[in-house]
Amino acid sequence: MVVVSKPAIEQFSNIRNNKPASALFTQIPLVDMSKPDSKHQIIKACEEFGFFKVINHGVPMEFISLLESEATKFFSLPLCEKQKTGQPKPYGYGNKRIGTHGDVGWVEFLLLTTNQDPNLHRFQSFRLALGDYMKSVKKMACEILETMADGLKIQPRNALSKLLMDEESDSVFRVNHYPPCPDVEPVNANGNGNGDVIGFGEHTDPQIISVLRSNNTSGLQISLKDGSWISVPPDQNSFFINVVTDYSPQSPLHNFPSFLSPNSLAVMTNGRFKSVKHRVLSNSVKPRLSMIYFGGPPLSEKIAPLPSLMRGDQQSLYKEFTWFEYKRCAYNSRLADNRLIHFEKIAAS
Numbered sequence: 001m002v003v004v005s006k007p008a009i010e011q012f013s014n015i016r017n018n019k020p021a022s023a024l025f026t027q028i029p030l031v032d033m034s035k036p037d038s039k040h041q042i043i044k045a046c047e048e049f050g051f052f053k054v055i056n057h058g059v060p061m062e063f064i065s066l067l068e069s070e071a072t073k074f075f076s077l078p079l080c081e082k083q084k085t086g087q088p089k090p091y092g093y094g095n096k097r098i099g100t101h102g103d104v105g106w107v108e109f110l111l112l113t114t115n116q117d118p119n120l121h122r123f124q125s126f127r128l129a130l131g132d133y134m135k136s137v138k139k140m141a142c143e144i145l146e147t148m149a150d151g152l153k154i155q156p157r158n159a160l161s162k163l164l165m166d167e168e169s170d171s172v173f174r175v176n177h178y179p180p181c182p183d184v185e186p187v188n189a190n191g192n193g194n195g196d197v198i199g200f201g202e203h204t205d206p207q208i209i210s211v212l213r214s215n216n217t218s219g220l221q222i223s224l225k226d227g228s229w230i231s232v233p234p235d236q237n238s239f240f241i242n243v244v245t246d247y248s249p250q251s252p253l254h255n256f257p258s259f260l261s262p263n264s265l266a267v268m269t270n271g272r273f274k275s276v277k278h279r280v281l282s283n284s285v286k287p288r289l290s291m292i293y294f295g296g297p298p299l300s301e302k303i304a305p306l307p308s309l310m311r312g313d314q315q316s317l318y319k320e321f322t323w324f325e326y327k328r329c330a331y332n333s334r335l336a337d338n339r340l341i342h343f344e345k346i347a348a349s
């Protein structure tokens, strides 16, 4: 449980002035992995949002329910037990503080590497449930990346998924628990209410692909291109995928020989594509539990604009860097920071 006294709640950001949702918004794109045209559904979803919901995903419900119940059991333990998984530096148990640069949220979490994690040796049943779940979710993530490669005509079709399958893949798993937050009163039409409390502040995910599953409690929001925020209706039977946004039908991504993270994609397209900003608002009544697999490339993978995407005498906006260098920089920044700024040539000069 997140333990905070009533006055201390004031240290959490409250959101009062939400830009109203875009009038154009209808619903989160849906991809049915059992349909032959799923590749078109994925490409369309990427063109629109870089964020979509997946059904018929092939991950057994028993793996999902078991991991959810193990995670719930873990978070209901006394604080000192949870802290035995180690401090989040970056892997381990964290409470309210996200990162080391002042971000706080109404959340507690467990951050793990997807390789054997020594931190969980005291929690054997949790660890076993995690193993089954992760194997199945990774398989689905690879299938999505391969289907996406088909849709984008990327050859070979495992050009993206092989980065996740690599033994050195730097993939991460995160379980977030947002206890009900007392005193949340969203601002109503008369301007009353103290505003929503931030569970997890706005940010973009750095890895290649994020695969999120949550219980049936709302809270997740994504930012549209016009800067407005929309709420993602929860669905405990489906997965939500965050890949990359802003593909255009004539996008040079159709010629991508390889693929890196959403943020790195901004580099590879020389600033043309960005990843989806999202955040979580806390709920006053129900706890939210989310489990996210972040598929990442090996640490030594180089991230640089692709020569095939440079037009004429266009210069690269970025210096070349490795995934390791980017991650080091990400851990030294705040959630909402532009983590690429250190690699921009203009910022560096």
Ligand SMILES: O=C(O)CCC(=O)C(=O)O
Pocket: 174, 176, 200, 205, 212, 214, 220, 278, 279, 280, 290, 292
């Ligand atoms: O808890 C959620 O629903 C999303 C959390 C998130 O965006 C993250 O852990 O990167």
Ligand SMILES: [Fe+2]
Pocket: 203, 204, 205, 278
């Ligand atoms: Fe995220």
